[in-house]
Amino acid sequence: xxxxxxxxxxxxxxxxxxxxxxxxxxxxxxxxxxxxxxxxxxxxxxxxxxxxxxxxxxxxxxxxxxxxxxxxxxxxxxxxxxxxxxxxxxxxxxxxxxxxxxxxxxxxxxxxxxxxxxxxxxxxxxxxxxxxxxxxxxxxxxxxxxxxxxxxxxxxxxxxxxxxxxxxxxxxxxxxxxxxxxxxxxxxxxxxxxxxxxxxxxxxxxxxxxxxxxxxxxxxxxxxxxxxxxxxxxxxxxxxxxxxxxxxxxxxxxxxxxxxxxxxxxxxxxxxxxxxxxxxxxxxxxxxxxxxxxxx
Numbered sequence: 443x444x445x446x447x448x449x450x451x452x453x454x455x456x457x458x459x460x461x462x463x464x465x466x467x468x469x470x471x472x473x474x475x476x477x478x479x480x481x482x483x484x485x486x487x488x489x490x491x492x493x494x495x496x497x498x499x500x501x502x503x504x505x506x507x508x509x510x511x512x513x514x515x516x517x518x519x520x521x522x523x524x525x526x527x528x529x530x531x532x533x534x535x536x537x538x539x540x541x542x543x544x545x546x547x548x549x550x551x552x553x554x555x556x557x558x559x560x561x562x563x564x565x566x567x568x569x570x571x572x573x574x575x576x577x578x579x580x581x582x583x584x585x586x587x588x589x590x591x592x593x594x595x596x597x598x599x600x601x602x603x604x605x606x607x608x609x610x611x612x613x614x615x616x617x618x619x620x621x622x623x624x625x626x627x628x629x630x631x632x633x634x635x636x637x638x639x640x641x642x643x644x645x646x647x648x649x650x651x652x653x654x655x656x657x658x659x660x661x662x663x664x665x666x667x668x669x670x671x672x673x674x675x676x677x678x679x680x681x682x683x684x685x686x687x688x689x690x691x692x693x694x695x696x697x698x699x700x701x702x703x704x705x706x707x708x709x710x711x712x713x714x715x716x717x718x719x720x721x722x723x724x725x726x727x728x729x730x731x732x733x734x735x736x737x738x
Contacts, residue, residue: 443467450672452680454719456502456633458702461672461680487650489568494641500566500658501582501636507564507661507726508584516589516623524586528626528636531579531596532572534618535608542569542652544603545577551599559595560587563727566658568640569651577651580640584727593621661729668722670715679712686710 446466453460489497505526513524531549549567556562567581597620600606610616629635640656670676683689683700689710690701702710711719725731 450677451669452672452676452715454668454670454715454722456506456704457699459680459683459700459715460697461699462697485653485655487652487655489641489643489655493656497566497568497641497656498633498637500662501640502633503662503664503726504564504566504582504584504658505632505636507723509727511586513586522627525584526626526632527581527583527586528624529581529583529592530622530624531581532620532622533576533578533605534597534600534620535605535612536574537576537605540603540605542577546653548596548599548603549579552596555595555599556583556585556587560585560591562587564659564662566636566640566656566662568656569654570642571648571651575649582636582640589621589623592623593617593619596621661726661731664726664731666722666725666731668719670718675712675714679710679715683710 444467446468448463448465451462451464453462508525510523510525512521514520515522531552533545537545546569553562553565562583562585565581565583565585567579569577569579572578594617597606597616597618600620606616606618609618626632626635672680680700683702684691684698692699707716722731
């Protein structure tokens with residue numbers, strides 16, 4: 443390969459700004475033909491370091507792209523500011539011989555219902571094993587859904603497994619409290635909270651989960667990043683922040699990262715950078731980003 447050109451690039455990330463020198467090379471061979479074939483590996487049933495990194499990215503994009511909206515309080519009925527839902531789905535009876543994939547099929551059906559009935563857009567879910575051997579799921583969504591609807595639809599899709607009948611035989615009714623909507627309005631850093639909650643490591647001796655341990659909506663799987671040339675107002679803005687002592691940073695020979703708290707973005711980021719970021723988030727919400735990665 444021959445270096446054709448290089449130019450400085452600024453990426454806007456949920457944590458702040460990343461600057462590096464982007465290099466373009468001439469392509470002297472057929473990339474697809476000569477690209478090493480990746481060996482497909484089956485799911486391990488545990489959250490690997492690479493999977494944890496991808497999960498963190500999906501959560502960061504989920505929180506960043508979710509628009510604040512008003513929703514009714516479950517108890518008072520009064521309107522409050524809502525951004526994301528945090529839901530736990532559990533099983534109403536012992537899973538026993540029921541395979542994990544059968545329960546995941548139920549989650550897929552719940553997601554399909556939520557898309558159809560409530561216009562569910564962005565979501566991230568993580569599967570975990572409880573101490574009693576049951577699988578359960580944590581999910582973050584950008585869509586407000588009443589907690590009773592969440593529970594009723596989850597119980598409805600569980601019927602095919604026979605777990606609702608098991609519960610009824612023991613408790614005399616078929617409306618188990620199988621879901622929980624977590625109160626997160628007091629949480630200041632949602633990304634850190636969700637990452638900590640949803641990226642717990644596999645415990646020694648715990649039965650691995652068969653198949654995927656997490657997944658997200660298609661729009662959060664984008665490989666595209668929000669980037670622009672480091673020039674004009676963007677370059678001035680970066681230089682200004684790079685000279686502020688209170689801004690934490692990583693200085694590496696190949697890149698520089700400035701950690702800019704989200705609550706300081708209006709104060710610290712120029713209009714051109716913020717506009718580019720908002721355009722990127724709009725593309726995530728609408729799942730309209732180009733499948734080709736411009737710069738990474």
